[in-house]
Amino acid sequence: MPGGLNGVPCLVLGGGGFLGRALIGALQREGAQVRGFGRLSRFEAPETTHPWIHADFADQMAVARAVEGIEIVFHLAAGSTPERSNSAPISDLEASVAGTIRLLELCSAAGVRRIVFASSGGAVYGIPEELPIGETAPTRPISAYGANKVAVENYLFIHNYLYGLEHVILRISNPFGPYQDPLGRQGLIAATLLKLLMGESTDIWGDGSVTRDYVFVDDVANACVKAATYTGKHTIFNIGSGVGMTVDEVIDAAVQAMGVKHPGKIYRPGRKADVPVNILNVRRAHSDLRWSAETHWAEAISRTAAWMEREPTVRALLRRGRNARA
């Protein structure tokens, strides 16, 4: 489908992450001119129509160059993770909130039309009063990461009010898919799939009842694309599957989807920055953004596992695991 982004100059901040990479692919399929910005992960760099800007979001001069001539900025740069943010809240504040304030000023100066911001549906609401969580629910984050996402949302609103810069905020649940680092601190599904491929027992933080709304990364990328041309009245959308899965269910479903033998589970202490349950109400995205999470769970799992088996750094890891056991 040729969208309204054909030929439109777009910038993806945090383009080196797994969501950024999926988004760059989606934007290029729409015919957009895509500039990537950010630290690269240890996987091969994504291909972009513009040269990649390999810089840190804190580098104001680099951000200033990056927004030059851009119409739509996709802001996926994140300072930290919920757990780590509570150990160093001020550096997360500086990286995410102060960094975004500088970005907004640079965008206004450069004539950028719109910012699409990847907020966190898992972190901004905190411990929910009702499920699934709608966009009008109170925001009571329990991590600095979440508080800083709320602050960035407020600054987007202020900048629009004062200077007219458009914004769409996507409160994304728990994304997963190819290029999510299976050795990272976040991403239950990536970590689980790697363990399953290695034939090892899986780690569970908490008692296995922690419930999340998992959404495939290509579906999230599609939501970002739709947000870029959305013209309705809303500025905040929940982006998720609308379905909750416990950690135990995720592991069992992954075992089933991959057709492997069920390994053991190791229960580890829960992390206090993790909310016990998070399931998003995604009706607004469905009715107004004309978006829903379309990829079937089994397909999403098998595409993620297929990437792992293809990815050289993960293959090396799998080989090392097999050799160690041999």
Add this chain to the structure above:
Amino acid sequence: MPGGLNGVPCLVLGGGGFLGRALIGALQREGAQVRGFGRLSRFEAPETTHPWIHADFADQMAVARAVEGIEIVFHLAAGSTPERSNSAPISDLEASVAGTIRLLELCSAAGVRRIVFASSGGAVYGIPEELPIGETAPTRPISAYGANKVAVENYLFIHNYLYGLEHVILRISNPFGPYQDPLGRQGLIAATLLKLLMGESTDIWGDGSVTRDYVFVDDVANACVKAATYTGKHTIFNIGSGVGMTVDEVIDAAVQAMGVKHPGKIYRPGRKADVPVNILNVRRAHSDLRWSAETHWAEAISRTAAWMEREPTVRALLRRGRNARA
């Protein structure tokens, strides 16, 4: 009434401002041991039972010394004003949010039991969807000042969730009263009273229809005292009169209360960081905190005007005004 604060060591951060000064007086009447902290205004320093700590809130070592041995911290330190915060949002962010994060860490380390935070009922809600505004209304600030107050509120909640530090947030409307600087950028009533005493025309920012909820500073101080010993389930209270007055009404009512001749009005361009209308729903404070704004408008005005006529720096100003006209 001897309260639960008799002999309790209390710290008033931002104690040099007009609310801090009123609070110090109220705490001392309750028998609390009061330490004041902050920059002093150009008026005479308030008397405290502990020596005054004359330092900036950004001075982390001074804050660390100040919280030593304290049970209740009243956090009234403000970075900026709504209007100025939008010109320098990052310095307001650093002063208010990063400063408060450091304060919270120091309080936990020092064994402080509770923080009472002066948030802004005028700034956190932004442009209201309904009036009067209740505590559960969405927070959509239109100034960095407001966004940073929301961020501080969220960090108080997080710190309580993670480390057990108690907090009560007072979202205060527009306070006025003795020691509010009549030459400051904030405070319509102080500025108006000075102009009336000088017999000069009053400045109006906007068309005179901007509506605010004005509350007398001694009533706000009383709310802070009650928040210090409150044991109910709520953590956020609106503190205001619950009544809206337009700028025009304030000037007319001040003229009437003081029994002076009505001067002219000069209309100046409105300020975009000012919300058009703000009236707080104060039922929660009434039912749960057992607080309400008790001081009658005419009495509050006459006490404020009486202070101005007594205060040496204001008297000097009045003399200069009279001499210039003579």
